[in-house]
Every structure is written in C-alpha cells, then in structure tokens.
Amino acid sequence: MKTTTNDLSYFTLRLQGHINSSFPELSGDRTFISRRSSLAASAYEGAFLSGNSIEQCNEIADFILFENLHFSKFDMVLRVVCNEFDTIMADEALRPFALQMFPVCESVFKGYELTDDFAYSIAYDVLYTELTGTIQLWIEENGLQ
16 A cells, blocks of 8 residues: 555645644744655555554654644643633634733743653642733733734
8 A cells, every 4th residue: 555645645635634733833834834744644555454443543643743742732822812811702702812821921831851741730820820820911011912
C-alpha cells in the first residue's frame, strides 16, 4: 500500500482543523503541518502493512499527528474568557476576544512547564487565576474594543 495524496490530505485536513481550533499560533506553519501529516501517513501505512487493525493504525497515526498538541494555551485563554468575561460581551465576541488576548497572555505561560497533561495538575488552577487577572487588568487599561 503506497501512501497517496488522498491519505496525506486526510491527515493534513485533520491536523489543520485541530490547529485552527486550538493552536492558532501554528496555523501558518505549512512546514510543520506537512511534515507531521506525512509522518502520520507513513506511520499508518507501516502499521497497516505490519498487520495491525484499522483502529490500531489510526491510533498510531493519531499519536504522531497530535504529539504535543493536547494542551493548548489558546484553549485555556478561551476557557478563561468564556468562563470569566462572558457577561460583558456577546457570545460571538468571545473567540475573537480570546484571539486578541492570546498574545497579551503569552508571557504568563512562560512560568509554567506545559505538558500534554498540564490541565490535570495543581499548577493549572494557579495559571487560570493568573490569566484571569492579566485579562482583567488589560480590560481595565484598554476597555473592550
């Protein structure tokens, strides 16, 4: 079974969708997306040729495709905006505002070791509070635009 353009497109589209949703800072990194998609397609093909089930092949490909893309800084900023600031703006403004706040909050993340399972750590709550404060201060200084 030779990896086809369609196989690669499948993995590219899945990865691009995940990145667009949760990792907007990577959305323009065509090299990363292409390389990761190609690796996933090759892993799927290798697993299939080794006699693995389709489910196992998908699991192997997904592991490669989404490696280190489980905890999203942007998703956390969006979660803070949606949970803490949803009463001061319309629902359709929440995601655009989170995109605006993402670079503002970037420095807050530097004090944490962000792993795929960070959301299950005690430090998550501390980071959540810091992000809330950072966004609140920004709103106080700049207002909602």
